[in-house]
Amino acid sequence: MDTVTIKDIARALNLSTSTVSRALRGSYEINPETKRLVLEYAERLNYRPNPIALSLKGSSSRAIGVIVPQIANYYFSQAINGIEAIAYNRGYHVIIFQTHESYEREVANVQQALARKVDGLLISLSSETSDVEHLRELQERNLPIVQFDRVSNELNTTKVVADNFAGAFAATEHLIKSGRKRIAHLTIPPWISITQERLAGYRAALEQYGLEYDENLVRYGTFGPDEADKLVDELLAQSPRPDAFFTASDRLALGALAALQRRNIAIPQEVSLIGFTNLNVADLLSPSLSTVVQPAQEIGQMAAERLIELIERKQKAAPPSTIVVPSHLAVRESTRVSE
Amino acid sequence: MDTVTIKDIARALNLSTSTVSRALRGSYEINPETKRLVLEYAERLNYRPNPIALSLKGSSSRAIGVIVPQIANYYFSQAINGIEAIAYNRGYHVIIFQTHESYEREVANVQQALARKVDGLLISLSSETSDVEHLRELQERNLPIVQFDRVSNELNTTKVVADNFAGAFAATEHLIKSGRKRIAHLTIPPWISITQERLAGYRAALEQYGLEYDENLVRYGTFGPDEADKLVDELLAQSPRPDAFFTASDRLALGALAALQRRNIAIPQEVSLIGFTNLNVADLLSPSLSTVVQPAQEIGQMAAERLIELIERKQKAAPPSTIVVPSHLAVRESTRVSE
DNA sequence: TTTATTTGCGCAATCGTTGTCGGGAACGTT
DNA sequence: AACGTTCCCGACAACGATTGCGCAAATAAA
Numbered sequence: 001m002d003t004v005t006i007k008d009i010a011r012a013l014n015l016s017t018s019t020v021s022r023a024l025r026g027s028y029e030i031n032p033e034t035k036r037l038v039l040e041y042a043e044r045l046n047y048r049p050n051p052i053a054l055s056l057k058g059s060s061s062r063a064i065g066v067i068v069p070q071i072a073n074y075y076f077s078q079a080i081n082g083i084e085a086i087a088y089n090r091g092y093h094v095i096i097f098q099t100h101e102s103y104e105r106e107v108a109n110v111q112q113a114l115a116r117k118v119d120g121l122l123i124s125l126s127s128e129t130s131d132v133e134h135l136r137e138l139q140e141r142n143l144p145i146v147q148f149d150r151v152s153n154e155l156n157t158t159k160v161v162a163d164n165f166a167g168a169f170a171a172t173e174h175l176i177k178s179g180r181k182r183i184a185h186l187t188i189p190p191w192i193s194i195t196q197e198r199l200a201g202y203r204a205a206l207e208q209y210g211l212e213y214d215e216n217l218v219r220y221g222t223f224g225p226d227e228a229d230k231l232v233d234e235l236l237a238q239s240p241r242p243d244a245f246f247t248a249s250d251r252l253a254l255g256a257l258a259a260l261q262r263r264n265i266a267i268p269q270e271v272s273l274i275g276f277t278n279l280n281v282a283d284l285l286s287p288s289l290s291t292v293v294q295p296a297q298e299i300g301q302m303a304a305e306r307l308i309e310l311i312e313r314k315q316k317a318a319p320p321s322t323i324v325v326p327s328h329l330a331v332r333e334s335t336r337v338s339e
Numbered sequence: 340m341d342t343v344t345i346k347d348i349a350r351a352l353n354l355s356t357s358t359v360s361r362a363l364r365g366s367y368e369i370n371p372e373t374k375r376l377v378l379e380y381a382e383r384l385n386y387r388p389n390p391i392a393l394s395l396k397g398s399s400s401r402a403i404g405v406i407v408p409q410i411a412n413y414y415f416s417q418a419i420n421g422i423e424a425i426a427y428n429r430g431y432h433v434i435i436f437q438t439h440e441s442y443e444r445e446v447a448n449v450q451q452a453l454a455r456k457v458d459g460l461l462i463s464l465s466s467e468t469s470d471v472e473h474l475r476e477l478q479e480r481n482l483p484i485v486q487f488d489r490v491s492n493e494l495n496t497t498k499v500v501a502d503n504f505a506g507a508f509a510a511t512e513h514l515i516k517s518g519r520k521r522i523a524h525l526t527i528p529p530w531i532s533i534t535q536e537r538l539a540g541y542r543a544a545l546e547q548y549g550l551e552y553d554e555n556l557v558r559y560g561t562f563g564p565d566e567a568d569k570l571v572d573e574l575l576a577q578s579p580r581p582d583a584f585f586t587a588s589d590r591l592a593l594g595a596l597a598a599l600q601r602r603n604i605a606i607p608q609e610v611s612l613i614g615f616t617n618l619n620v621a622d623l624l625s626p627s628l629s630t631v632v633q634p635a636q637e638i639g640q641m642a643a644e645r646l647i648e649l650i651e652r653k654q655k656a657a658p659p660s661t662i663v664v665p666s667h668l669a670v671r672e673s674t675r676v677s678e
Numbered sequence: 679t680t681t682a683t684t685t686g687c688g689c690a691a692t693c694g695t696t697g698t699c700g701g702g703a704a705c706g707t708t
Numbered sequence: 709a710a711c712g713t714t715c716c717c718g719a720c721a722a723c724g725a726t727t728g729c730g731c732a733a734a735t736a737a738a
Contacts, residue, residue, distance in 0.1 A: 003453075005724055016688045021726060031686055051454055052400070053724035055391045056693050063434075063455075072420040072636070074413070081411040084437050093451065095402075096435050098423050112432065114342075116402075117391055257623055279620070284596055286625025297411070344694055355718045360696060370716060392694035395723050 004045045013037055024049075055117050063093040064307060065113035067123040069101050069150075069223070074250060075278040075296045076124070079148065082300025083122060090308050092119070101223050103128035110134050120144035120307045125152060127189045127223055144310035148303040151193045158310065159322040160303040164194050164276075167292035167327035168201025171246050171274050174290075174329060176209045178337045180244035180272055184217045184235045186228070186256055187248035195220075198248050198276060217242060221252055228255025229262075236263070244272040244335075253277050253289060257334075272335040287333035294327050343384045352376055363388075394456045402432040403646060404452035406462040408440050408489075408562070413589060414617040414635045415463070418487065421639025422461060429647050431458070440562050442467035449473050459483035459646045464491060466528045466562055483649035487642040490532045497649065498661040499642040503533050503615075506631040506666035507540025510585050510613050513629075513668060515548045517676045519583035519611055523556045523574045525567070525595055526587035534559075537587050537615060556581060560591055567594025568601075575602070583611040583674075592616050592628060596673075611674040626672035633666050 006024070010017045015034070023030045023038035024047075055061035066083055068076045080096065087094050095116060097109035106126045111134075113121055121143060123135070132152045139145055139157065148160040175183050185202050188195050203213050216238060219231040228251070235242050245260075247253040253275030260267055267273050267287050274290040275282070282289040302323055309318070345363070349356045354373070362369045362377035363386075394400035405422055407415045419435065426433050434455060436448035445465045450473075452460055460482060462474070471491045478484055478496065487499040514522050524541050527534050542552050555577060558570040567590070574581050584599075586592040592614030599606055606612050606626050613629040614621070621628040641662055648657070 006726095007724075017725075018689080018727080019687055021724095022687085025726090029686065034686080048450070048454055050395075050724050052391060052394045052456055053693090054726085056389075056395050056695095056723090057725055057727095058693055061391070070420070071410070071423065072413070072416045074411070074416075077411045077413075077416040080435075081409070081437070084410065084435065088437075093455065094435055096419075096423065096433055098420070098427075111387070115387055115390055116432065117389075254620060254623060281593060281618070281620050281624065284593060284624050285620065286623065286627070288625070345696095346694075356695075357697085357719080358717055360694095361717085364696090368716065373716080389694050392723090393696090395693085395725095396695055396697095397723060 003050070004042075004047045005050065006047075009038060009041055009045070009047060013041060060119045060311070061117045062091055063095055063116065063118050064304070064311075065095050065097060065109075065116065065118035065121045067097045067099060067106065067109050067113065067121065069099050069124065069126050071096065071098055074280070075149070075294065078278060078296035079124075079300035079303075082297035082302075083304040086301050086304035086308065092308065099126040101127045103131075107134045110138065114138065114143070118143075120146070120311045122146050122148060122303050122307055124149040125192070126150075127192055130191050144307055146303045146307040146310065148299055149194065153193065156320050158306050158318075158320045160299050160306065161194070161197075161322065161324060162294040162299060162327045163324045164197035164327075165201040165204070167276060167294070167329075168198035168246070168248075169205045170201075170329045171276065171290075171292050172202045172205035173209070174331065175244045175246065175272055175274060175335060176205065176211065178272065178335060181211065182214075182217065182240055182242045183211070183244040183246055184219070184242035185246050185248070186219050186221065186231055186235070186252045188221060188223070188252070190220050195248065202246060221249075223249075223251065226255065228252050229259045232256055232259040232263075236265075242271060244274070246274050246276070248276045250275070250277040250279055253279070253291070257285065257289065267334050268337055272337065274335050282330065283332055285334075290332045290335040291330050292327050293330050295325050299325050342389070343381075343386045344389065345386075348377060348380055348384070348386060352380060399458045399650070400456045401430055402434055402455065402457050403643070403650075404434050404436060404448075404455065404457035404460045406436045406438060406445065406448050406452065406460065408438050408463065408465050410435065410437055413619065414488070414633065417617065417635035418463075418639035418642075421636035421641075422643040425640050425643035425647065431647065438465040440466045442470075446473045449477065453477065453482070457482075459485070459650045461485050461487060461642050461646055463488040464531070466531055469530050483646055485642045485646040485649065487638055488533065492532065495659050497645045497657075497659045499638050499645065500533070500536075500661065500663060501633040501638060501666045502663045503536035503666075504540040504543070506615060506633070506668075507537035507585070507587075508544045509540075509668045510615065510629075510631050511541045511544035512548070513670065514583045514585065514611055514613060514674060515544065515550065517611065517674060520550065521553075521556065521579055521581045522550075522583040522585055523558070523581035524585050524587070525558050525560065525570055525574070525591045527560060527562070527591070529559050534587065541585065560588075562588075562590065565594065567591050568598045571595055571598040571602075575604075581610060583613070585613050585615070587615045589614070589616040589618055592618070592630070596624065596628065606673050607676055611676065613674050621669065622671055624673075629671045629674040630669050631666050632669050634664050638664050 006017050006020050010020045020038050023035045084094050099106040132154050135155055145157045147157050151159045206213050221227050245256050247256050276292045278294050278296050282291050345356050345359050349359045359377050362374045423433050438445040471493050474494055484496045486496050490498045545552050560566050584595050586595050615631045617633050617635050621630050
């Protein structure tokens with residue numbers, strides 16, 4: 001009584017549903033005149049095919065699942081923004097799932113996405129995830145998957161990531177060139193892909209400039225609140241004290257900034273601070289925060305584009321590859337030494 | 340071959356699909372023994388009912404649609420976070436739509452949500468929306484709707500909003516009490532509900548403290564980028580010059596802050612600045628920004644709770660009401676005058 | 679005129695699940 | 709012995725759309 005179905009059209013035009021269906025999708029074996037009639041009537045009634053019926057029929061659901069640790073995070077919300085923009089243009093819907101950094105919820109979310117018959121999955125792994133069997137299974141069932149940001153190399157899928165190595169290298173190099181010698185690295189859990197890459201970039205820069213890598217200067221946070229305080233304390237307790245902090249996430253950067261200010265440590269006079277973040281307010285902070293800028297939205301866009309290509313081309317799509325989106329250095333007050 | 344259906348179970352146990360279906364939902368007219376058999380087998384095969392088939396069948400899709408202007412906005416991403424948390428607990432999925440502040444896309448999104456057979460809709464109107472016929476129609480079709488944040492009073496639905504009047508009143512009062520006399524109000528488009536309420540709070544405070552309301556001090560922005568600059572210029576050009584700015588959104592607050600700094604106007608010495616925002620970095624800005632804090636996540640949660648109640652109780656749910664979530668004042672440096 | 683071929687369309691199955699109906703077996707009641 | 713009840717369960721249709729198959733009429737070829 002409510003929404004128009006193919007049956008309504010068939011009844012009204014005294015045709016069979018098959019004919020209407022074929023007319024609507026322009027099958028060659030329908031009389032042009034009949035076709036016109038159907039099309040006009042459908043237009044007039046504002047007919048829209050029922051996507052639920054279509055998914056049930058087995059074709060596609062025109063929905064993609066997006067699994068991220070947390071929506072209320074500037075990085076991910078921007079990435080989702082990019083994803084949604086592409087998906088919308090291509091006629092797909094986006095169903096969002098949050099893992100809240102929990103492996104269990106990630107597995108549950110993957111199941112749910114599957115049950116919803118999403119045509120493909122975009123995922124950024126939770127910090128707890130080390131085992132990726134739940135994804136491998138999907139892959140074997142031929143569900144298109146694209147990983148982004150936090151990816152696992154155990155999984156042979158297309159991946160879209162920022163250039164973490166180069167970004168970390170550039171940040172570290174910048175600190176070294178501005179005269180810093182004991183550069184601490186405050187980062188996220190070690191088993192996450194981006195942690196490794198950033199750490200590698202950090203080490204490579206140290207090495208290139210003849211500074212020793214001291215693992216006591218590296219601290220791994222989780223994603224809990226206010227843990228930066230503790231980590232900063234531990235690092236400051238060392239002697240000689242670090243003269244620079246390189247942090248690997250928004251939260252840690254802000255946490256470190258707040259922690260240092262609370263301890264009345266002058267930035268950048270006493271210690272420099274640079275973040276690997278995505279904050280749009282970095283230059284309004286006090287002091288304005290130097291950052292390695294990640295193109296979150298672009299990453300989301302590219303991931304969505306790749307996924308849709310995978311969905312629509314299936315077998316004949318390009319083989320899994322890793323797309324590295326460049327990041328760039330934004331130098332601001334927090335690392336500006338005037339000596 | 341892939342996912343387990345009720346048919347597989349029926350075949351394996353030599354039963355009919357009807358019986359299996361009934362056994363699974365514990366119908367009383369199934370032999371307990373049979374029931375046990377079915378349940379066990381289903382458990383073993385990890386059977387999950389196909390939600391697509393269920394939605395087609397006409398019952399519920401266990402999905403709710405969320406329509407917001409923009410995900411990459413701290414307010415909305417937090418609200419969505421709250422929504423998702425509640426939805427997840429109650430077994431619902433969240434399908435996200437962005438309007439990008441476009442009326443046309445809002446209408447399209449509403450249609451899409453409908454086509455997806457969402458069980459209910461949470462919506463925060465786009466800034467372009469003045470006509471709400473597209474929603475009234477849904478309402479007449481008995482689709483549960485809850486409006487939040489940017490709501491229309493043309494529509495008799497449950498609404499969840501921050502206490503915009505009280506928040507604006509408190510902000511204005513605070514500025515007045517700290518000695519400000521010409522308080523400018525930088526706000527969002529006038530036809531949005533929250534604009535009206537905040538404006539009313541602003542006016543009420545002026546009136547209560549015997550200050551004249553000057554409409555030249557009120558400027559309406561859109562949601563475009565970098566427009567704050569222009570508005571700030573216009574306001575500063577007046578004489579006497581405003582000695583305080585009260586802004587109504589994150590973007591305007593940050594824009595005003597940046598604009599004032601670029602003009603080398605000292606905050607709070609020359610002008611005070613207070614925002615009606617949801618920024619988590621407000622106290623790390625330079626100067627730290629006084630704000631009226633909106634409980635975005637809580638608003639999302641309450642909206643989701645109300646919606647699900649509406650969905651599950653249908654007719655016998657509570658009648659539409661407006662839930663006002665209190666906001667509070669956070670005074671920081673940007674309004675701290677030491678005279 | 680008879681036989682092929684094309685054109686245009688309908689029938690029925692299908693996807694996974696549920697609701698309506700009805701029917702056989704076992705039991706209890708006269 | 710005949711009838712009425714329960715108790716369990718299966719057949720069938722339906723939700724909205726697609727699709728393989730087949731069939732009739734019209735046209736072309738023989």
